Amino acid sequence: MRLFAMAQPLSGTLAESYLRGRGITSAALAGTESLRYHKRCFYRVGPDAPHETWPALIAAVTDLNGTITGVHRTWLDPAGFDPIRLGKAPVETPRRALGHLLGHAVRFGPTTGIEVLAAGEGIETMLSLRSALPAMPIAAALSAGHLTAILLPAGLRRLYIARDADLAGDRAATSLSECAQAAGIEAITLTPTLSDFNDDLRVLGLAELRANLRMQLAPQDVARLMMPG
Template identity: 65%
Template sequence: MARYDASELARRLARDAEAVCRHYLSAGRRQGGYWLVGDVRNTPGRSMFVRLKESAKGPAGKWTDAATSEHGDLLDVIRESCGLVDFKDVANEARSFLSLPRPDPEPKVNRVRPPKSTVPAGSPDAARRLFAMSEPIEGTLVEAYLRSRGITALHGTGSLRFHPRCYYRPDEHSPTEIWPAMIAAVTDLSGRVTGAHRSWLDPGGFSEANLGKAPIDTPRRAMGDLLGHAVRFGVAGEVMAAGEGIETMLSLRCVLPTMPMVAALSAAHLSSILFPDTLRRLYIARDDDPAGDGAMATLIDRTQAAGIEAIVISPRLGDFNEDLRLLGIDSLRTISRTQIAAQDVARFMELAA
């Protein structure tokens, strides 16, 4: 009898993501390319969104709760909405929904496990250790990956490093894999490393289908203490730009090369970034999705309360890396120039073609 592992079940569910949402997240509703609901336990509301179709933002079936930073796939939706605990029960429910046969009992096999460490997994200490074990990006797959996405302004990227054999485990029931990865240091306002972000990369290179990311379910993961902190490019003074993704902010940096910028790694963490005491004007680099809108609204409220001017800059497409790749750097320069303060055009913008 055929066997369907967690990855295959998640892929099959994602093919009909809207039907899964209508069945297990019935308290929500569709809005554009997303299913909006209160949380993964099917509470009414709008803070959680499920991507219904694959796009440049990611695969179908992936969800994020902007209020809690929880994220996962449709197997997690089934587990939480049905109140299940054991994976076998989740898998059986998924197979029932998909009308798949139940598998034969799984034979016992030996798994190769990574060496044990005295540093707690996922802790700030583990993040600092991973970053220290990595190497500068010059001449590595990370540099090639960023350039393949149109990012050529790589000055001041000491917060990024390359790890050629970074561990990846799809879930607790799967063996550990090894992939090359971009490692980003998450730091507090004093520059102390509190966490790390891993972007696993495809050693085969860039394509429009994978955008250079490894062909795995969750090619991006963070670890450590993230709340309020960010991946930083430059030292913030009176002016700073903040957004979600590393590639998004590095793309904007191609046309604003001297403006300090931070990547908060998610919409929820963007809405919670801590402000430097020197900050007087914050540019919010908005992603064009429901979570991005929520983060923007929260940040505007927080900056107003702190006496900081907030200016939203929006891409024409989904995010600024899409603008850079698909519209070109001249278009991105025009998009940005029309949205920032006149004094900052003179101060920060690269005007040469």
């Protein structure tokens, strides 16, 4: 979509600083062409409100063929990261998506010819998982409702569902697990120690996140998908 095309690469931008402030590692951000930065992204509270402009992290929502079907915007505070808003702009709804989202996702890593995939809700949550599992193909569906409807690639053998620790996350994980198993795909739910995997990364640290995930992964995936440590 045009907004994504108008944005600039992530490296060296406020958007990269925002993600690093959320604890995301440089390894997790390597090869994340689905993420870009817009210096002056339009924002308004409602249809009758005046336009504002804020810097924003722009994420491409794609189908299984890599075609962009929508974009997700996270408006950022130009003053930088803070412990209250965690770097998001001081606006009513700092996250919004537009376009065709159902079934699609923000994707990191290969999308075709893969046997293992991790899927979850938020971009930051899934980049946190990628920080510990840099070789794991990742899909962020953006919400619990969209996670239940995510389309899975042909040939997938094992799906890791990175649930958020709330009621909506429980329901989404259960629903997606049932759909995957009905399609003959092994489904394994990954559970955070705190409310989500980004909280685990920020509060508990990468070593603790890795230790938690190591206990939940299939043994054959630990060595090939998890960074040493």
